[in-house]
Amino acid sequence: MASLDEHYDPTPGDDELEAHLQTRNMVVNLGPSHPATHGTVRLRIELDGETIVKMDPEIGFLHRGFQKSCENTTWTNVLPYTDRLDYVASLTNNFGYLTAVEALIGLEIPQRAKYIRVIGAELHRIASHLTTIGALGLELGGFSAFLYAIEARELITDRVAELTGARLTTSYGRIGGLNRDLPAGWDEKVLKSLIKIEELLDETDRLLTRNRIFTDRMRGTGVITTDDALDFGFTGPCLRANGVNYDVRKAKPYWAYDQLDFEVPLGHNGDNFDRYYLRVLEIHQSLKMIRQAFKQLPAGPVMIDDWRIALPPKEQVYSTIEGVIAHFKLVMEGVPVPPGEIYHATEAANGELGWYLRSDGSGRPYKCHVRAPGFQILSGLAKMCEGRMLADLIPTFDTINMIGGEVEQ
Template sequence: MAIEEKGLGERDTGAAPRSAGERPFEGQHRPETYDGPLDAPLGGKQMVVNLGPSHPAMHGVTRAVVALEGETIKEMKLDIGFLHRGFEKSCENVTWGQCFPYTDRLNYVSSIMNNVGFALAVEKLCKLDVPLRSKYLRVATAELHRICDHLTLVAAMGLELGAMTVFLYGVEARDLIYDRLTEICGARLTSNYVRVGGVSRDAPDEWVEKTLQTLDRVTELRDTIDALLTRNRIFMDRTRGTGVMSREDALDFGFTGPCLRASGEPYDVRKSAPYLVYDRIDFDIPVGAHGDNFDRYLMRMEEMRQCDRIVRQCFQQMEPGPIVVEDLRYVLPPKPLVYGTIEGVMAHFKLVMEGIKVPAGEVYSYTEAANGELGFYLVSDGGGRPYKLGLRAPGWPMVAALPHMTKGALLADLVPTYDSINMIGGEVEQ
């Protein structure tokens, strides 16, 4: 008995896969319906197909259990959590500065945007204003990562609809951007670039010129993808009118970002509540009309063009200057100061061992990440670590709406729908 209680050896009937004693999902017997007196009843059982957790269409590790009648999806259940890492709880055990690597793993395709979101939340709590150059660097790198994210979506959408060529073009463009980001922050995927009070490094020499060249090449590749997909009859047939989300439904489900804009609601945090330097930059936000997969795809294509504009404007407006606040309460002192002065050693020690002393209070800060509104709810007790941290993952409402969007659709429609909401396991499952 004691062994069973500890969960050793014995099979725990309460645990997965039938979570909490729930009846296994079996689909329903179709009731025998008569349309007329001469119709023969076609009673049949639904077929329950298990897609995932390792299935080509399930990004990351997600399991979808689909009840099919023929090929029509009658019911669908999503089983997420295979990538759960305990992000919120983990952050409570580390200093504010050490949370940044954890935020990298949220939307791992566009990690700098998560960094920026978290840094802005902490700075909001600290009432800290960062130097202008670091703002531009944050916006430029974040928008580069937005291009990465959208490229991934478009490319994966092509791949899963059978056009593998598109995928490799998209990945080529994405890797070029990753190379530039590696040069500025030292990592391809988990960039850990932003700090409370600024950014970790300045752009290296000639990085701006190189990035502009990269953007030119990315534009070429993006136009190739555009030519391959946007006017492609098969692609249009596959994506138009599938996975439709009306504006009202999208708002009810809590959509944000490109998926909401595709449904016709012109809401973008960068416009409605500009942060950093977005109010100094001229860019448009595309808005769709139908809320189907094709519109969501078009949003991504157009947003990539706008990101391109934003990055170029950032580079034009950016001027040399400090990249972090010169305040040793928030930012690690430069190494000569650490080795040469007692104040430097102390500041370094306190920041590393105890963390930034963030004033007590709570705050909700939100930014426009690639998939929508990325919100951080922070509670600080005045110590060096978050007292409580809550995350509003932008991808989560879209994933939650998936059964609604695919109800009555064909099994094949599940694939583009799943692609176009851009479910990223890291952020949804935290």
């Protein structure tokens, strides 16, 4: 036993207590099949303790050759593939694609079709935002918020099913307008559903926005600077959370957006909380837009009257030679799109959904590039997480709302 020195002090000094432990970096796989990665993304994370040192998202598990399929089918037959891009909000994809093709042809669609497209797209924007908010609550431990949000989304899904005949894979609309008009009494039903959705949204909002546990995990986490956000190509709520006022609906109005009175909410911190709360505010704007669109909804046809592009009515097909020829040519050869190229963008739920379409005049897309908003945003995820805690990754991953279908094409 060592002799006791009279100067011996048994309490360790500060430098000893704070001595840096030599930890070894650990590599963790998150995904590709993990409850918190809604899509199938694999995040290879290098950890120092609980801090993320390096992160490398690996995608492609849901790749199904979207572009290759498009290049080998007619312009109209691309439509079902677009359902599967952002499968939470398929109407925005359907209409986005159709509008790009119409712009390439140089086609003006009837007013009524424009308004119905606004209604459909805004309904699905609400559905997408509700899913984001609900899943976000769920993954931070608030199961009831998820249930309220999904109940509201279910109402939209039901209305969409009445409109298009499908709950998720809508394939609604055709080049030149819409394949069918609104069902009878549908507007009343939607307006009633909107009231219920608003109530449920308020419930969700109250459960989350002023919840201390929730806000503590959201504020100041997953921050990205405005420069980086622009640099990575963030669009939609993720970019507007940084206060950049860029919304395709305002920047280059399409359909009937220039006729509607709405605002683009902006954040200023670029953190998870702003991205979350912007979505809540955007839902309110979308509700307002749908109500306005129903008020302004003009009567008239929903499809252009041009048999080179629109299918002729069935009675004409069965009784006239012109009808038979037009029908045959449309089904066998597809819509004639003149040679040319275009980049056209619409605002999807997650940001700018852009299409670079190229036609060689053969009746099939020569090139069909889709600029999925989630692709660019996911590429910036590593920047948002490196140097931060592992636990912050989950809310960050939720608020960027990566959808596997569009990112992995």
